[in-house]
């Protein structure tokens with residue numbers, strides 16, 4: 009487990025809740041900007057660590073470590089259960105468990121009559137948080153993602169916290185394009201490391217492309233919400249981001265007070281998982 013100072017958040021949900029709060033429907037631009045003052049100190053500290061330590065070197069090291077998927081094999085369901093026991097130390101009265109968030113997201117997608125792979129993407133989209141199981145600090149598991157190796161957009165939440173990032177001192181990384189070519193496509197861009205990118209690599213052989221975009225970019229709020237970094241995207245990325253935005257609405261707004269009944273839904277989701285995934289996959 010990482011040292012305490014790397015874990016300012018009480019639970020990983022505290023970041024998810026902060027994002028939901030920021031993007032509440034009907035919130036005006038001015039209100040939106042006030043998040044700076046009203047943000048809990050733990051969340052600010054979380055972003056300070058994230059923006060300080062997510063560097064080009066760090067992302068490359070994480071990719072070298074995790075993309076070969078040599079941490080072991082486990083089934084989707086087992087991963088879900090392990091995540092549930094690990095991160096769900098929150099107050100059960102005030103916050104939903106990981107499983108409840110997964111089910112509410114998926115059930116809202118299902119209720120709107122979307123394809124089964126879309127429902128499945130909703131069900132598993134946060135499973136990359138098993139990075140916690142490997143002892144990764146919170147700032148390397150969750151957080152709004154952003155490209156490393158090029159100038160930071162002021163559309164990224166708390167841009168001032170980049171001032172301690174060592175990449176600021178690398179001129180090559182601080183131009184608009186940095187190390188990238190215009191329109192090179194996001195597949196050629198290194199985003200800050202976290203649960204999105206990790207899960208994408210774990211599941212990429214099993215799901216249709218729109219589902220993979222949803223999983224890989226759901227925390228890339230600077231792009232899919234704020235419209236930043238369009239100059240790195242390809243036309244294909246732009247097309248696929250329609251799916252990312254559709255997904256994001258379910259991720260953010262499917263939270264309801266009615267708690268899904270995990271027991272009665274279990275058979276449906278077991279079948280859905282089995283339809284797309286073998287019994288175990290590599291992590």
Ligand code: FE
Nearest residue numbers: 133134226227
């Ligand atoms: Fe997520």
Ligand code: FE
Nearest residue numbers: 109133134259
């Ligand atoms: Fe989520």
